[in-house]
Amino acid sequence: MIFGGIDIGSRTTKVCILENRKLVSYTIIKTTPKISETAYVAMSELLSKNGIHLKDISYIVATGYGRINVPFAHKQVTEISCHALGITFFSTNIRTILDMGGQDLKIIRCDEKGRVLKFIMNDKCAAGVGRFIERIAEILKIPIESVGPLSLDSTNPEKISNYCVIFALEEVLFLLKQGKVINNILAGVLDGFTERIFNMLNRFGIEKELAVCGGIAKNIGIVKRLEKMLEIPLFIPPEPQIVGAIGAAMFAKKFYENKEVFENGGIF
Amino acid sequence: MMIFCGIDCGTETLKIVLHVNGSLQWLVLPYESQFEPSFVEEVSYNFFKNQGIKISDIRNTVVTGSGRKLVTFAKKTLPEIFCLAKAVEKFFPDAGVAIDIGARSFNIIRCKRGRILKFITNNRCAAGAGISLKILSDILEVSLKELDDLYFLSQTPCYIHSACAVFMESEVISFLHQGKKVEDIIKGAILNFAGKIATLIAEVENEREIVFSGGVARMKSIAFALQDKLKKQILIPQNPEIINAIGASLIAQEMDIR
Numbered sequence: 134m135i136f137g138g139i140d141i142g143s144r145t146t147k148v149c150i151l152e153n154r155k156l157v158s159y160t161i162i163k164t165t166p167k168i169s170e171t172a173y174v175a176m177s178e179l180l181s182k183n184g185i186h187l188k189d190i191s192y193i194v195a196t197g198y199g200r201i202n203v204p205f206a207h208k209q210v211t212e213i214s215c216h217a218l219g220i221t222f223f224s225t226n227i228r229t230i231l232d233m234g235g236q237d238l239k240i241i242r243c244d245e246k247g248r249v250l251k252f253i254m255n256d257k258c259a260a261g262v263g264r265f266i267e268r269i270a271e272i273l274k275i276p277i278e279s280v281g282p283l284s285l286d287s288t289n290p291e292k293i294s295n296y297c298v299i300f301a302l303e304e305v306l307f308l309l310k311q312g313k314v315i316n317n318i319l320a321g322v323l324d325g326f327t328e329r330i331f332n333m334l335n336r337f338g339i340e341k342e343l344a345v346c347g348g349i350a351k352n353i354g355i356v357k358r359l360e361k362m363l364e365i366p367l368f369i370p371p372e373p374q375i376v377g378a379i380g381a382a383m384f385a386k387k388f389y390e391n392k393e394v395f396e397n398g399g400i401f
Numbered sequence: 402m403m404i405f406c407g408i409d410c411g412t413e414t415l416k417i418v419l420h421v422n423g424s425l426q427w428l429v430l431p432y433e434s435q436f437e438p439s440f441v442e443e444v445s446y447n448f449f450k451n452q453g454i455k456i457s458d459i460r461n462t463v464v465t466g467s468g469r470k471l472v473t474f475a476k477k478t479l480p481e482i483f484c485l486a487k488a489v490e491k492f493f494p495d496a497g498v499a500i501d502i503g504a505r506s507f508n509i510i511r512c513k514r515g516r517i518l519k520f521i522t523n524n525r526c527a528a529g530a531g532i533s534l535k536i537l538s539d540i541l542e543v544s545l546k547e548l549d550d551l552y553f554l555s556q557t558p559c560y561i562h563s564a565c566a567v568f569m570e571s572e573v574i575s576f577l578h579q580g581k582k583v584e585d586i587i588k589g590a591i592l593n594f595a596g597k598i599a600t601l602i603a604e605v606e607n608e609r610e611i612v613f614s615g616g617v618a619r620m621k622s623i624a625f626a627l628q629d630k631l632k633k634q635i636l637i638p639q640n641p642e643i644i645n646a647i648g649a650s651l652i653a654q655e656m657d658i659r
Contacts, residue, residue: 143571166578236568258526259567268567298567299527299536300505 136389137190138381139176139206140215141168141199144235144263145348147378148175150183150190151386156222158183159375168202176205192389194381198236210384212377213239213254218247219380220344223370228340231330232376233349235263238330240337247380253337259298261329263348269322272302273315280319281354287320301325319354327358334363341365346373404459405657407484407649408445408475410468413504413531414616415441416646417448419459420654426452427643438471445474461653465645467506477656482508482520484648489612490515491651493636497609498602500627501645502617504531507598511605521601526565529597531617533566537590540573541583545620551584552591552622559589564597587622595626602631611635614644 135157140147141164149159160179165171172195180187187205195206196215203209212232220227220243230241237256243249259265270277291308295301301322308318334343343365349355350373360367370376402422409416419426428448432440449456464475465484472478481501489499489512501508507529511519527533538548559576563569569590576586602611611631617623618641628635638644 166575236571257564259565264567264571296525297527298565299532300525 134386134389135185135190136382136385137176137193138215138219138378138383138385139172139193139195139197139200139203140212140375140377140381141172141195141197141203142212142234142348142377143198143237144267145374146171146175146197146199147375148179149375149378149382150179150185151379151382153386154222156379159372159378161374164199168199169204172199172203172205192385194385194388196377196381207385208388210381213241213249213252215377215380215384216346217241217243217249217380218383219376219378220346220370221245221247222379222383223376224342224344224368226342227344227368229334229337229343230376231334231343231345231347233261233263233330233345233347233355235267235348238262238333240334242337242340247383253333255333260296260301261326261333265298265301265326266349266352268298268302269305269319272305273309273319275315278351280323281352281356283316284319284323284354285357287314287316289317290320290324291317293318293321293325296325296329323352323354323358327355327362330355331359331362339363339365342368344368344370344376346370346376348374350374402458403654403657404454405650405653406445406459406462407646407651407653408441408462408464408466408469408472409481409484409643409646409649410441410464410466410472411503411616412467412506414642415444416466416643417445418643418646418650419449419452419454420650421452421454425647425650427640427646429642438468438473441468441472442474460657463649463653463656465649477653479649479652481506481645482510482517482522484645484652485614486510486512486515486517486648487651487655488614488644488648491647492638493610493612495610496612496636498606499612499614500598500602501615502529502531502598502613502623503615504535506530507615507617509598509601509605519605521605528564528566528569529594529601531615533569533594534591534617534620534623536566536570537573537587540570540577541586543583543587548587549620549622551587552625555582555584555588557585558592559585561586561589561593563593569593588626591622591626592629595623595630599627599630607631607633613637614641616642618642 195203
């Protein structure tokens with residue numbers, strides 16, 4: 134039995150296929166404005182890589198902000214539920230999930246069965262999301278992958294006082310003009326960024342263990358800073374971006390096996 | 402001679418108003434680069450000289466705007482909202498609410514006879530400030546003037562809902578990829594911009610007359626969108642960007658009388 138999960142995020146689209154409880158394969162591509170096209174491209178790429186056909190997949194669940202635009206999905210589930218269920222694929226000891234995506238940030242409390250107990254979300258302001266890091270990388274003309282490593286190699290972090298991304302970018306430009314070192318600017322930016330997330334986590338309340346997923350979990354600069362601030366080890370899945378897609382595939386299995394019976398904690 | 406001076410050090414432009422025996426003279430000058438206190442002094446002294454005024458003739462100077470703390474030669478500095486309230490009292494005595502939208506900030510005040518009863522400013526956020534319109538014009542590769550004109554060509558505006566300027570940018574880009582018309586994107590974005598301001602006005606009061614000032618009040622599209630959202634006429638001064646500086650000069654005059 135093969136099940137598919139597709140997570141259409143605001144910046145990247147993630148697709149994975151599970152055979153019972155084993156991850157067969159996954160792919161991550163950039164989301165284009167034509168969402169259903171992106172979904173097709175991602176899925177067919179994955180299918181041809183594994184030599185299977187769409188009809189071989191018993192059930193497909195879509196999640197993420199573009200989930201309603203996936204023509205081949207049988208059902209849609211919110212990314213909050215998918216992350217809570219998806220994280221159990223990696224570990225059942227996780228009680229708090231920090232999901233840092235391209236355009237939103239979610240903190241989810243879940244139980245050992247992957248049910249959502251409560252969550253908070255920021256999708257109104259760019260100050261704590263991946264887009265901020267992307268913009269900083271653009272302005273400094275460096276690849277986004279090197280933001281984290283460079284920020285850790287800093288002797289004297291600059292202080293970035295602005296909260297808003299737009300104003301912070303202007304501040305960064307001004308620092309550049311003054312001839313400040315990129316590493317120190319980046320360190321300042323990530324210090325502020327991490328502090329915001331830290332404050333949000335504290336307001337929400339952390340229960341161990343804490344998993345970090347989403348694209349930003351790949352940024353070593355933020356992960357290291359968070360670990361230092363929180364003083365607890367973080368659980369980071371081997372591929373932090375596909376937790377939602379795996380959760381969607383696990384939902385597909387549940388839906389397929391007992392049709393309408395399963396309800397994930399009700400409202401979420 | 403009774404000369405009073407009001408200076409508004411905004412983030413993008415410097416505004417200087419001279420109040421000479423009851424008549425007004427003013428100067429509006431964009432900064433060439435980053436704000437420099439010495440630049441303000443240099444420009445002010447040159448302006449006074451061109452007007453045939455010696456610095457010793459000026460009885461009082463009040464400085465306002467975000468750069469006010471950096472100007473050294475002023476007797477008094479005041480936040481923008483007090484200057485705004487003073488100018489509104491003088492020119493629009495019946496108005497109950499004033500909105501001032503600048504490059505990086507906006508202030509909404511509810512006032513009565515020059516006194517502020519309530520105010521809202523954009524706390525640490527670019528949404529609703531002029532810079533978000535600049536960002537819009539940059540992505541669409543049109544000037545602010547063209548942006549203003551194109552608004553009126555749209556029949557079917559796109560629906561843009563993000564408050565955050567960064568997310569607005571992403572929304573605009575995906576509309577561009579979908580092949581939407583530039584004017585429809587502009588109208589959608591401006592309606593969203595005006596919607597945010599209108600919501601904040603409703604929080605303050607929406608009964609008496611509303612005055613709209615600041616550099617952004619030069620854009621007719623914003624005024625139209627605001628009127629559309631508020632369902633009422635708004636008043637715009639002839640030179641909306643110097644209102645705060647005029648208010649500062651009026652306060653300078655009042656200080657002298659006292």
